[in-house]
Amino acid sequence: MAQEATGTANRWDGASIRALFDPKTGWLDRRVHSDEALYKLELERIFARSWNFICHDSQIPNPGDYFINYIGEDQVIGVRDEAGKVNVLLNTCRHRGNALCRAEQGHAKSFVCSYHGWNYALDGRLIGVPGQKTYYHDGLDRDRLGLVRARSDNYLGFHFATISEDAPSLHDFLGDAGRTGLGMMCAFDNIEVVDGIQKNVIDCNWKIAVDNLFDWYHVMYSHASANRTGLVDLSKVLFPNNQMVMLGEYGHAISGPGLPQATQDQINQLSDEQRVEMAKTLDHPLPRVRPQKAMELMGAVGIRSLGHPNIFPNLWITLEGLQMCLRLPRGPRHTELWWFTFVPKSATPERRRRMIEMATHLFGPAGLLEQDDGENWSQSTRACSGVASRRLGEALVMGVGRDKVEVAENGQRRVETCINEHGQRWLYRAWTEWMTADNWAELKARTPAAEGVV
Ligand code: FES
Ligand code: FE
DSSP: OOOOOOSTTOSOOHHHHHTTEETTTTEEOGGGGTOHHHHHHHIIIIITTSOEEEEEGGGSOSTTEEEEEEETTEEEEEEEOTTSOEEEEESSOTTTOOOSOOSSEEEOSSEEOTTTOOEEOTTSOEEEOTTTTTTTTTOOOGGGOSOOEEEEEEETTEEEEEOOSSOOOHHHHHHHHHHHHHHHHHSSSOEEEOSOOEEEEESSOHHHHHHHHTOOSSHHHHTHHHHHHTSOOGGGTOOTTOEEEEEOGGGOEEEEEBOOHHHHHHHHTSOHHHHHHHHHHOSSSSSOOOOTHHHHHHHHHHTTBOSEEEETTTEEEEHHHHEEEEEEEOSTTOEEEEEEEEEETTOOHHHHHHHHHHHHHHSSTTOHHHHHHHHHHHHHHHTTTSTTGGGSOEEOOTTTTTOBOEEOTTSOEEEEESSOSHHHHHHHHHHHHHHHOSSHHHHHHHOOOOOSBO
16 A cells, blocks of 8 residues: 655654653643644554554454454454455445444454445455446456455454555564453453443543553542442552552553562462452452463563553553453544453353443443543543643653663563552553654654663
């Protein structure tokens, strides 16, 4: 696909974007959450460049199964073809641009356009054109008019796609932090997506939602009511003084409670059966004792994380093995949240029912926690547009310049500290680099995993 020059008609240049966030002090300009021109640049420089989550293997098990998703605001079809390969196709007819596929997910033998009937195979080839002989006089070059196919690949059954030609491989893009995050989803069981992705729009900037997933400071206050209902016991999930943050390449990060090394050392001595027994003896439910295979998926440091991974830019992994949330940008002040709920393939109907019930009560449109969060996000976004309020800046100053990145023998990097805002600063620091780098080589050089004092 031809790459178009980005940001040419935009008033934001490299220096003015760089001035929006200072990672040394942690102050952020509020216009990053409200400015239309910045938003348009984000679509070009972040979403059109990065690998974007499309779907999980279990959503499209058979040839012809498809799931519609987005790369920024470009709608794409993730579809398995007859050979079993997953293709990610731009959902726009090459004739006049009509959408080929209107359903959110389903099964198809081919994609026939509802406007004039052009017909596309599951791999995107244009295989039928009404009037090819009579009206086009056999002069239409069908080979050049297939659906645009994004680069696609998967890691552990999570399918991603990019429309960037020079993006690194998915494996390299994810890097250690991204692979650890996805490994967290698979650490306990073989999982599958529950049918019915919950989708809702919150009138907030997408980055405010991402910022919040790293934010363990708000939990005790914003979610006090959820605590009072008994749905969650915050005293058992917070561990405010035992936080571990992994800061990966390209802006990926994992932030939240971390199991002490000494506890993990004990766990490492145990068989899987003994781990199940140990989990029952712990006085808090959060440190689910992961089985042995988790070491391979998450590494010696990652396995201690009980935090929230974000695959930059917008894929949040929460409640490991149970839910993932995509934050799809819909203009600077709106974000569409898509909740994917997972259950173990081996779950009994009763366990499956309980897991889905838990997921629905916590997050998504009916989720108690998301209702607390969404209100704060939308009010924070609104205050980024007012003439006086947008001049004020946001303080991401907690723990700035106080913590040193430690590098383990296996190369995994982490900061161990108390509640902090390292993840948020890492997000906006990466955002600045994505928004100002002119190409992938530059971006790669500017967004290594963290080192030194952060
Ligand atoms: Fe699709 Fe004309 S727009 S066939
Ligand atoms: Fe929250």
